[in-house]
Amino acid sequence: MEAIRAYLDEVSRLVAELPAERIERIVERLIAAYDDGKQLLLLGNGGSASTASHLMNDFQKCIYLTGGKPFRALALTDSVSLLTAWANDTAYENVFAEQVRTWAARGDILIAISGSGNSPNVLQAVRTARECGAWTLGLTGFQGGKLKALVDECLVVPCDNMQRIEDVHMVIGHLLFWRMMGRLDERKSGTGA
Numbered sequence: 001m002e003a004i005r006a007y008l009d010e011v012s013r014l015v016a017e018l019p020a021e022r023i024e025r026i027v028e029r030l031i032a033a034y035d036d037g038k039q040l041l042l043l044g045n046g047g048s049a050s051t052a053s054h055l056m057n058d059f060q061k062c063i064y065l066t067g068g069k070p071f072r073a074l075a076l077t078d079s080v081s082l083l084t085a086w087a088n089d090t091a092y093e094n095v096f097a098e099q100v101r102t103w104a105a106r107g108d109i110l111i112a113i114s115g116s117g118n119s120p121n122v123l124q125a126v127r128t129a130r131e132c133g134a135w136t137l138g139l140t141g142f143q144g145g146k147l148k149a150l151v152d153e154c155l156v157v158p159c160d161n162m163q164r165i166e167d168v169h170m171v172i173g174h175l176l177f178w179r180m181m182g183r184l185d186e187r188k189s190g191t192g193a
Helices: 001-016 020-035 048-069 080-089 097-103 122-130 163-187
Strands: 039-044 072-075 109-114 137-143 153-157
Touching: 001 048, 001 163, 020 039, 020 109, 020 137, 020 163, 039 048, 039 122, 048 072, 048 109, 048 153, 048 163, 080 097, 080 153, 097 122, 109 122, 122 137, 137 163
Parallel strands: 039 072, 039 109, 109 137, 137 153
Antiparallel strands: none
């Protein structure tokens, strides 16, 4: 029981310390990309791949239902055949970067999720996205790893437990799309700023 309480307390603390002002600025960037018809690309490995897929669903479906037009969101984690083709024919480091090269354009947004911040395939994808003119957001843990210095904006969960980091990454993703939905709804009803 004590271990469960400690886990819940730690996740609660990490969530409470999230930078609300920075998250709101990221929401503004997401709305601008949406308004301009740009797309959102998401990626990660393992549990972070699941987070990327989950958030793609939220951004694509929920934003459409609220905003009245689709938000072109794509999880680069979802095609097993494409991932394994790039890994087999080149290197695992390229599984996301080559997809980014295909899809990313100036003004698009890439959300790179890496608990450690040091996954070579995630780092390579961010480099490629920046070459394509995309704006990059990193979600990471620990001290941010190498990802922190590569992205335009990085939200670091200051924790050394991967499961807690992944929990908070999902909260961040839900905050981003929930707040974006709220802002679009306010705009539609004329109650927004």
